[in-house]
Amino acid sequence: MRLAWWKILCIVQLLIISVAGFIGDVPAKPILNETIRNYYFHVPMWFGMMIFFIVSVIYSVKYLRSGKLEHDIVAVEYANVGLLFCILGLTTGMIWANYTWGKPWSNDPKQIGAAIAFLIYFAYLVLRNSMIDPDKRAKIGAVYNIFAFAMLFPTIWIIPRLLESLHPGGMGNPALNPGDVDSRMRYLFYFIAFPGWAILGVWVATLCIRLKKLEEKKLQHA
């Protein structure tokens, strides 16, 4: 089997960021010190999560329009990977906060918003698994997924930006403010760290989707 080009790109990017992320020069800032390198690892988790949840909701809408179960499988698996990235983002954020803010959880608006978003998406999986009938499960799950996505707007994109916070970008964008991050770090972030981690998530999601489809096929033949 030949590896697809985007998988090769993902591997190269991850290898580069795991070296350049530690050796590359970073601006010396008080409080942050060397932890500023977490920017290459913590922030891509959230960017990745947003992309996976967007893909998930698109496929949920597609499922409701077409009624094809494949679309539902794609929506579920991308929501799964999005949740994984959300958990990783929350945990890495807590580890980072422990050394810069003084404690892992300070009831910061961004932390609470992310935790609420996590619980809402977690409820999506719980809701799905509480139903046995596949069509009913897919339909109710898809409708819930659209509402869960709508809740991302206040919890992740609006409320954290309105309130004072320890997290950078309190009165603007949490990750993209020009003054927050050195432009040289931003190159490494946009061209290597963010696409590398995001493609890794897509890769895992496609593997899960293919496995689920194989399982479905087996069930149909049995």
Place this chain on the structure above:
Amino acid sequence: MRNKKWPGLLAGLLLAGISLFSQTPMTGDEPVQMADALHANGKIYAVVAVVFTIVIGIVVYLIRLDRKISRLEKEA
């Protein structure tokens, strides 16, 4: 058909390469305690080696999983 895939990979690698040029020393900030000793005596490379190994391990595992699923798809 395969020729169509190479421009994508090349463009991605080119963008990745450009960003490496931006890794020039950063100066002008007020003195802040950084892990300069870790960089000076080369111990940072131990950390890099560990993370590099983990990434390679995960990627090899993913590739193997990918191949297994491809084989199952062919059989089905």
